[in-house]
Amino acid sequence: MLDARNISVNFGGVRAVDDVSLAAQANEILGIIGPNGSGKTTFLNALSGVIPARGSLFVDAKPIPLGHPSATRAAGVMRVFQHPQIFGSLTCLENVCLSSPKRRFTSVIGAWCARPSMLSLERQRWQRAFAALDFVGIAHLANAGGDELTYGQQRLLEIARAIAGEPRVLLLDEPSAGLNDAETKQLQQLVQSLRASGLALVVVDHKIDFIDALCDRVAVLELGQLIAFGGTAEVWSDAKVVDAYLGVAHGA
Numbered sequence: 738m739l740d741a742r743n744i745s746v747n748f749g750g751v752r753a754v755d756d757v758s759l760a761a762q763a764n765e766i767l768g769i770i771g772p773n774g775s776g777k778t779t780f781l782n783a784l785s786g787v788i789p790a791r792g793s794l795f796v797d798a799k800p801i802p803l804g805h806p807s808a809t810r811a812a813g814v815m816r817v818f819q820h821p822q823i824f825g826s827l828t829c830l831e832n833v834c835l836s837s838p839k840r841r842f843t844s845v846i847g848a849w850c851a852r853p854s855m856l857s858l859e860r861q862r863w864q865r866a867f868a869a870l871d872f873v874g875i876a877h878l879a880n881a882g883g884d885e886l887t888y889g890q891q892r893l894l895e896i897a898r899a900i901a902g903e904p905r906v907l908l909l910d911e912p913s914a915g916l917n918d919a920e921t922k923q924l925q926q927l928v929q930s931l932r933a934s935g936l937a938l939v940v941v942d943h944k945i946d947f948i949d950a951l952c953d954r955v956a957v958l959e960l961g962q963l964i965a966f967g968g969t970a971e972v973w974s975d976a977k978v979v980d981a982y983l984g985v986a987h988g989a
Contacts, residue, residue: 738763738937739814739906744783744792744803746776746961753779754790755961761906761937766928768952768969769941772981776961777941778819781908784939785809785816796905813905817912821891825884829875829894832883833866836902869901870894873927889920896927906937913947925951949973957981 739761746754754776761767769777783790786806794801796812815836823832870876873893878886886894892912899907909928913921921944928951932938942948948955948969955972957965965975972978 738765738797739784739939740793740795740798741784742793742795744780744790744794746779746783746788746790753961754783754958756792757958757961757963758792759939759956759963759966761939763935763937764932765954766932766938766940766952768948768955769939769958770943770945770948770955771958774960775958775981777958778910779961780958781816781910781939781941785814785908810902813903815899815902815904815907817895817899817907817909819910819914821888821895823883823886823891823894823898825882827883828880829870829883829886829897830863830866830879832894833869833898833901834862836898865903866897866901869897872900872930873897874923888915889917892916892920892924893927900931904936906939907931909938909940909942911942912940913942913944921947 741760742758744754744757745752757776757780759767769780771777779788782788783792783803784794786804786809788804790803792803794803796814799812801812801814802808867876867879870879873896875890875893875897878890883891883894896912912928913924916924925947928938928940940948940952952969954967955969956963957972957975957978959981964977964981965972
C-alpha cells in the first residue's frame with residue numbers, strides 16, 4: 738500500500754531524516770516513535786509532500802513524486818497534523834466538506850450548464866461529510882462552529898475531514914497529544930476501526946502505552962535514523978531503543 742524508500746531530508750547542513758525506508762500495508766497500523774528531534778514529524782512531512790525530500794514513494798505500487806502535496810493527495814494519502822488545522826468560522830460539516838476530492842461541475846459554467854449533476858454530486862458530498870462526522874462520534878455537532886469545539890472534539894473533526902477525503906493511506910501526527918485517558922481510549926478504538934476499513938495507517942505518537950495497544954509494527958527513529966523496526970515486543974526489548982529513551986550508552 739505505502740512504500741517509502743530511502744527517504745532523506747536536509748535542512749541546510751543538518752540531515753533531519755537519514756535514508757529511512759518503511760512500508761505499511763492495507764489493514765495495518767504502523768507506529769513511529771522516537772525522542773524529541775528524532776525526525777518523526779519531518780518524515781511525515783516528506784511523505785505528505787509538504788517539504789522537499791529525496792528518495793522514492795509508492796502508493797499501491799505506483800510512484801509518487803516527493804515534494805508535491807497535490808500528487809500525494811491525488812494518490813490517496815491524507816494527513817492529520819500535530820495541531821488541529823480547522824476553520825473556526827465554519828461549521829463542522831463545512832470543515833469536513835473541504836476535503837472532498839470530487840468537485841465536478843462546481844465552476845460557474847459547470848453549475849449553470851449541468852445543474853442537476855452538480856446538485857446530485859453536492860448532495861453526495863454533504864452526505865459523505867455527515868457520515869464521516871457520525872463515524873467519529875460528533876454528528877450531533879455538525880452545525881456547530883469549529884471554534885465551539887473542545888480540543889478533543891477538534892481532533893475528531895480533523896480525523897472526520899481526513900476520512901471524508903477517501904484516503905488509501907492516513908498519516909496521523911501525535912493524535913493523542915493533549916487528550917486525557919478517556920479521550921485517548923476513544924481515539925484508540927476509532928483508529929482501530931479505521932484499520933478494518935482497509936486503510937494503511939501510520940501513527941506518530943509519544944505515548945508508548947497508546948502505541949503498544951494500537952500498532953501492529955513499530956519503527957523507532959533517533960537523530961533521523963531508523964534504529965529499530967518490528968513487532969512491539971521485539972522493539973521494546975531492543976537495546977538501542979532502551980538506550981535512545983533512557984540515554985544509556987551502548988555496552989554500559
